Amino acid sequence: MVQAKPRLSFRDVLTDGRIALMLPLGFSSGLPFLLVFGTLSTWLREAGISLTIIGMLSWVALAYSLKFLWAPIVDRYDVPGLSQLLGRRRGWMALSQFGVIVGLIGMAMVGPQVSLPLTIAAAVLIAFSSATQDVVIDGWRIDAAPTERQGMMAAALLLGYRLALICAGAGALYIAEFASWPSAYLAMAALMGVGLVGTLLAPRIDEGQARARVPFVQAIIEPLADLFRRKGMMLIPILALIACYRLPDFVAGIMANPLYIDLGFTKADIANVSKLYGVWIGIIGAFGGGFALTRLGLWWTLLIGATLAAGSNLMFTWLSSGNATLMGLTLSISVDNFAQGFAGAALVAYMSGLTSPGFAATQYALLSSLYALPGKLIGGASGAVVDTWGYPLLFTGTAAIGIPLVFLCLMVRRDTMRGEWEKEKASDAADSPVAAGSRA
Template structure:
């Protein structure tokens, strides 16, 4: 899981903040960079093809490697091809091609994520899921350090083409891992079987000639029916909260590196403070989030995480007024990574409690898609907002976007308190 987490985390920044730094360094306009943020929407809509990854076999490859390993390998090969293509493309003269290659990387990476999530759940019993998740997150964060700080260092001393070529080579870590691990055994769930049979009967799909429709119902319809059946109409409130929780964080993320560069910091400054130092603050934040969930449950830490993310954006606004001060850069980035690690750890714990193990891959893809889709869409306009106003206005605006998440977190906490006597 450490190596699979590394393979999953490496492509993310290559089509997000690292790519935005590359484009800005190549004198691409901030408005165009902002629209590149829409490439990240691919991660937010992976729920639409997660049932295919979950159940459809790849000819020959699935027979040789198994369902999970074959889809992981296919996704990794797509990432390598896309990143190598970006390394050989000049964004100043072929910006559209860079966009298509970035989309290829994002689609392949999101496909790999779905397969890895399914593998993680099926590979070991429930008691070891915490250890699996911890190692996955550690590998993911190491990969983000490499794709963030590592790419900036290589670009500063060599070139951006060299940086992306090295990242493509590092994806071989995932390829080798997939070739060495064993395919997990699938698990059956009686409750899922009963739900699927009930859906077949209600939709009059008992005819064996309707096998294709039955597969679609089992793979696509049943996971969503299960979620709404367990939560009722309150499921809509849950989905709204999931969509808003990281809105403030994601919207500001696409402009972070262009902001540092425009403020006057060098790529080495950003790599040293923003990536290396920030990495350790993220780990500390994740550790604190996990401890508080154990001590107080998930809802009060959710409120704290939402407040921390919004307040961090105000620190960015203050930095935009102060200017290129290294001390303030370290303070702001420390706070940003601490709050990000804290809120993500707590939010993953919350999402894990919502998931039915019988449909974990598809339902988790649903939650993660809803979690990032609003932020990815709004982030596409971030460059336009900065160009039309200022970085100070933009970060203040991003902070205000975190207020609905705070209010919904408080509502969920109070609702949980009201339901505790009934559950007892």
């Protein structure tokens, strides 16, 4: 007799403490990002730092793209003292959270007006610690729950992450507007206590199992070799598409807040429209991308996302060309954030579909690092472009990146649609009566 696999009930989800714990851990993961990126660029511009330097400081966020390089250390070795007390995962989690807190306090105590080099050093510490925290939280999440609960774990993580973006974006700007920038960063350091509480409440996962001592080089090469075996030379346009897909967003995003400041918008305006309203528009865009995936398929969603994300940068060209009103700001952010959310959903689905079961986690980490890396490298020169030629040329240039993106989407069309067909065929086979009988 075939026994149906038990389904998760709504009550199971509500009563699972591991899912609830992803809220504070997701909050802790999302809080530092804007504090070394968009929010920091606003502080720097207000302090009179040149756009060229602000652009180069975006390279601090490269830590998020390079975290796969030290992830094997986090996964295989203990933190002396902390790991004995909390366990390997929670030990690294607590250490990385303390690193973020120390960096935020240091930035608040110094600031760009006192010492720009020390401010940069604090930003590097925050970014490195935050990227390490992301590695550990993902590792704990995967270890803590079976596969059928990972969807809800990830959903709770995303909700906590988005709430943190509101605090680090709008919240920090409000505090800076009505108090001071040091007060804002000290408040953010205090909010990292939410993550520490989550770490202490998280159950200690059994970490007594022996870990395979795979050489670091082999651990990185094997997943890439698997991709090449499956994709062959098609891997070249695939990787080019991933590397360039979010390039318009990353390059334009660095100069967005300085643009708002230079156009005369107040920090409260930026907080209200960009950091509060805009976050929810981005979430709507992500759901729009998810809906398009179910109705149009992966390739069409990928193509539409590439066109929208690049083309939306023309709104900033329009805004900087005599349309600097609150309504203009709202319209520009509406179009841009919806497009970013839509494109983000499409890219995540595309990268997930490229992984194979044996290397899914490692391949996704490598691909997700690749998609962010070129934008951060090239984005460092965005301030110099604005200083030399102005904002309109920068945003028009980033919109033009959409043209090669469309060609890359056309190049991978057959491979993408074949991959969709193969996954659909495998899913149908798994749901067939014969397959069901074999699992009974």
